[in-house]
Amino acid sequence: MLTVLTHDILPVFAMLALGFALGRVNYVTRAEAMVLNRVAFLVLQPALILPLIARLDWSGFSAPALAGYAGAQVGLFILTYILLRRVFKRERLEAWLLSMAVIFVNTLLYIWPIAQLIYGPDAVLPVTGIVAWDSAVSFTFFIITTDLIAGRPEGAPPAARRLATNPVLIAIALGACLNILGATLPDPVFTALDFSGRAAAPLTLFALGIILSGHSLRLSPTIATVTLLxxxxxxxxxxxxxxxLQPPGDWAPLVTLTAAGPSGAMAFALALLHGVKTDSIAPVIVWTSALTLFSLALLA
Incomplete structure (x- = not known):
């Protein structure tokens, strides 16, 4: 457990912690971090997602395991949303994104690289399956629904045009088309995408740490409840x-390991994008990232 923590988990978490520390002392400003986050979100994450989806071999995935994971997401999301709206009286879009933070794990940028360090890139098929599901389906769902719930800001283009020009959605759609058609891109293109995509996780975590450093970490009933969930x-x-369900091989332990990861940064990114209050979402990201250090090491 200690070796996994020190050699595999902490090195990845270190980028988030470094950003948080440098943000606290104002060595890197929030404005600079927002620029870094924008580059990572609009350029590097699409470069990471497109080849991931285009190269997936769906035949190796356990359909019952993925369906069970998705069912758990849907069920707990609905319960959390109802709780936040009726008991904690949170606004609709804030409750939507806080509920997303409960069931949308930081798989692509955090759990996936950690799992590859622990088990090797050839032994993490279940984690890759969840990454593919969250990247292609869950994230797409939340991008679209959050945009629709938020409504059209003054002067903004219609929703259809905004969504059609979203680089992440374009990367997901193009990767899915290539996969379904059995087509491919020239090797130099994939080389460029792979090279660029490797920077997505460290840069996003670093920028996120800086942005989160400006928020209070004081626990409120809402923050404590969402974090516990x-x-x-x-x-x-x-x-x-x-x-x-008893899925084959290592699917059960690795899917459970994935579920134990911290809240995905995308809930926070969507909140920033749509002007939603982040005084609850930001501490949830920080607390879950810190508190999962030992639980992930134990489960791994």
Missing amino acids: KLAAFPALVWLTMSA
Whole structure:
């Protein structure tokens, strides 16, 4: 456990922690971090996502395991949203994104590289499956629904045009088309995408740490509840689902490991994009990122 923590998990977490520390002392400003985050989101993440989806071999995935994971996401998302709206009286879009933070794990930028360090790139098919699901389906769903719920800002183009020009959605759609058609891109293009995509995780985590450093980490009832649901309820629900489905090989432990990861940074990024209050979402990202250090090491 200690070796996994020090050699595989902490090196990845270090970029988030470094950004947080430098942001606290104002060595790197929030404005600079916003520029870094924009570059990572609009340029580097599409470069990471497109070849991932284009090269997927869906035949190796366990459909029951992926369906069980998706079912756990849907069920807990609905329950969390109802709780936040009726009990905590949060605004609709804030409740939507806080509920997303409970069930949308930082798989692409955090769990996937950690799992590859621990098990090797050839032994993390279940984690890759969840990364593919979250990148191609869950993230697309939340990009579209958040945009529609937020409505059209003054002077902004219609929703259809905004969504059609979103680089992440374009990368997802192009990767899916290439995969379905069995087509490919020239090798130099994939080389360029792979080279660029490797910078997405460290740069995003670094920029996120800087931006998060400007928020109070004081626990409120809402923050504590959402954090607890993410840290305990979601992985427990996924574990129960995997126990019932009994998927083959290492699918059950690795899917459970994935569910135990911290809240995905995309909920925070979408909140920033649409002007949603981040005083609850930001601390959830920080607390879940810090508190999963030892749980991930234990499960791995």
